[in-house]
Amino acid sequence: MKSTFFLEKNNIFPIVILIFLFIPELFFDSVIFADYNDHGKLITSICVIATSIYLFLKGALRLKVLMMIMVPLSWFGEVIFSEWLNLYEYRNDQIPIYVPFGHAIVYALAWALSQKSSIKKKTQDITIFILVFFIAAFSFAIFYLKDTLSILFGILFVLILLRKKLSLFYLIMSMIVLYVELVGTYFGVWKWEQSIGILNTVNPPVGAIAIYVGGDVLLSKVTRLLIKLKRKLSHNR
Numbered sequence: 671m672k673s674t675f676f677l678e679k680n681n682i683f684p685i686v687i688l689i690f691l692f693i694p695e696l697f698f699d700s701v702i703f704a705d706y707n708d709h710g711k712l713i714t715s716i717c718v719i720a721t722s723i724y725l726f727l728k729g730a731l732r733l734k735v736l737m738m739i740m741v742p743l744s745w746f747g748e749v750i751f752s753e754w755l756n757l758y759e760y761r762n763d764q765i766p767i768y769v770p771f772g773h774a775i776v777y778a779l780a781w782a783l784s785q786k787s788s789i790k791k792k793t794q795d796i797t798i799f800i801l802v803f804f805i806a807a808f809s810f811a812i813f814y815l816k817d818t819l820s821i822l823f824g825i826l827f828v829l830i831l832l833r834k835k836l837s838l839f840y841l842i843m844s845m846i847v848l849y850v851e852l853v854g855t856y857f858g859v860w861k862w863e864q865s866i867g868i869l870n871t872v873n874p875p876v877g878a879i880a881i882y883v884g885g886d887v888l889l890s891k892v893t894r895l896l897i898k899l900k901r902k903l904s905h906n907r
Contacts, residue, residue, distance in 0.1 A: 682789065685782050688775075691721065692850050700857030701761065711766055718768035718775065725778045733781060737774040739896070740889055744770035747885050758862040758874075766859075776850060777886065780843035793838050800841040804876075807848075811876045819869040823877025830883050843886065844879040851878050 697703055699714040707713075726737050748765045751757045760766060783789055789796065808824045811817040827844075834840050851874040854860050862873045871877075 680787050682783060682786055685779055685786075688721070688725075689779055689846060689849070691717075692772075692853050695721070696850075696853050696857050696859050699761065699766065699859050702857065704761075711762075715766065715768040719771050722771040722775050722778075725775060729778060733778060736889065736893060737778060739893055740774040740777055741770040743889055743892065744773035744885065747881070751881060752860075755866075756863060757866060758860050760860045761858060772850070773882070773885075776843065776846050776882070777889075780839060780846055783842050784839040789838070789842075797836055797838060797841060800845060801836070804844070807876045811872065815872050816870055817872050817875050817877070819866055819871035820875045820877030822869065823875065823880035826884060827877065827880040830880070830887060834887075840883055840886070844883060847879045847882045848876065 695714055695717040698707075698710040698717070700710065703710045722737070726734055729737065745765070748769055752759060752765055760769075804827075808820060811820045812824070831837075831840060855862070855874045862871055862875060862878070864871060864873065
């Protein structure tokens with residue numbers, strides 16, 4: 671059986687490089703680049719979509735299916751949280767076409783890292799490190815920055831992690847999501863509203879990771895339903 675791109679070598683550096691590509695890719699859609707060029711959003715869209723296609727072609731079959739479902743599901747999630755609930759807004763007040771593909775990239779890269787044997791061998795150490803990091807990050811945001819929105823999101827995040835038995839995949843994905851949030855908000859690609867009803871937050875709130883992790887749980891459920899439906903249809907033929 672031929673190895674996939676993600677499993678053929680126990681080398682995490684290509685994946686880490688792909689993660690850091692979010693910096694130049696999002697930079698093109700930044701308020702900084704917009705002062706010099708009007709086509710930044712198009713450049714970012716081409717880069718992100720090309721990256722997602724590359725990962726899709728190199729991924730295992732299950733990952734291909736999940737990435738395909740992730741794109742429309744993520745778009746729907748963006749409409750809910752950005753346009754309906756107004757938790758955050760994008761530059762030029764519109765959801766960029768590349769955003770759902772970016773979500774699929776985050777999922778693929780987190781999955782790829784969690785499958786590496788060098789990572790699996792240190793599951794306990796990595797899990798403890800990430801948990802301590804998030805305890806410190808949430809504590810700083812809630813008690814020092816007065817980010818009350820992260821209290822709500824933090825509870826949701828903890829409940830999901832407990833339900834998933836502190837899955838290393840979800841922990842790694844949360845770290846990548848937080849990294850992307852910091853890069854995107856720093857460049858002004860999107861920004862979070864600082865007052866949401868009776869809740870206050872910062873830009874970005876550390877609790878933003880709960881939205882993505884919760885969306886992945888929904889992705890898993892949708893995938894299982896589609897698989898069951900396919901099996902049922904195949905059985906009835």
